[in-house]
Amino acid sequence: MLHSEFHRHRGEVVCIGFLCDMPIEAGLLHDAAPLAQLAEKIVGEISVQQYGFQRMAELYTEEILLHINRRTGNKASAFQFAYVAEYLRSNCQNRIALAELAKQLHMSYEYFRHKFRASYGVSPQKFLMEARLSAAAQQLSETENSCTQIAANCGFSDSAQFSMMFRHKYGLTPTEYRRKNR
Numbered sequence: 001m002l003h004s005e006f007h008r009h010r011g012e013v014v015c016i017g018f019l020c021d022m023p024i025e026a027g028l029l030h031d032a033a034p035l036a037q038l039a040e041k042i043v044g045e046i047s048v049q050q051y052g053f054q055r056m057a058e059l060y061t062e063e064i065l066l067h068i069n070r071r072t073g074n075k076a077s078a079f080q081f082a083y084v085a086e087y088l089r090s091n092c093q094n095r096i097a098l099a100e101l102a103k104q105l106h107m108s109y110e111y112f113r114h115k116f117r118a119s120y121g122v123s124p125q126k127f128l129m130e131a132r133l134s135a136a137a138q139q140l141s142e143t144e145n146s147c148t149q150i151a152a153n154c155g156f157s158d159s160a161q162f163s164m165m166f167r168h169k170y171g172l173t174p175t176e177y178r179r180k181n182r
C-alpha cells in the first residue's frame with residue numbers, strides 16, 4: 001500500500017524513494033500495480049543478491065521511471081534538459097560524450113539534439129562550447145594562468161583550438177581579452 005506501514009507479512013521494510021522537482025499527478029497512481037510489481041522485483045534482486053543483482057535492480061528502476069515518464073506525457077523533458085544544461089556548464093572542463101547523455105535519457109542522439117535545440121536555441125555541442133568559452137573568459141579575467149593552462153582547464157583539446165574558438169566568439173585573442181578585462 002502506498003504511504004502505509006501496514007504489511008501483509010512480517011519482514012524487513014525497504015523504502016524506495018524518488019526525488020523529483022515536478023509534481024506527479026494523482027492520476028499516475030490510480031493503476032500503481034505495475035509499479036509495485038517492479039518495486040517487488042527490485043527488492044527480490046537486492047534480497048537474493050545473485051550475480052548481476054545490482055544491474056537488474058537498476059534496470060527495474062529505469063523501467064519504473066519510463067512508466068512514470070509515459071504516464072506523465074513526458075512532462076519531465078523540460079526538467080531533464082535543465083539538468084543536462086547544468087551538467088554541461090558544471091562539467092565543461094571534462095570530455096563529455098553527448099551521445100552517452102542522450103542514451104541515459106533513453107533518447108536517440110538525433111532526438112536529444114532536436115529537443116535540446118528546441119529548449120535552448122542551440123545544439124548541445126554549441127551549448128557545451130559556449131560554456132567552455134565562458135569559463136575560459138572568466139579565468140582570463142580572474143587568474144594569472146597561462147592560455148595553455150586555461151585551455152586545458154576548460155576542456156579544449158589544445159591551445160590552438162582554444163585561441164581560434166575564443167577569437168571567433170569574442171573578436172579578440174585570449175591575451176587581448178585578458179588585457180582589456182583586467
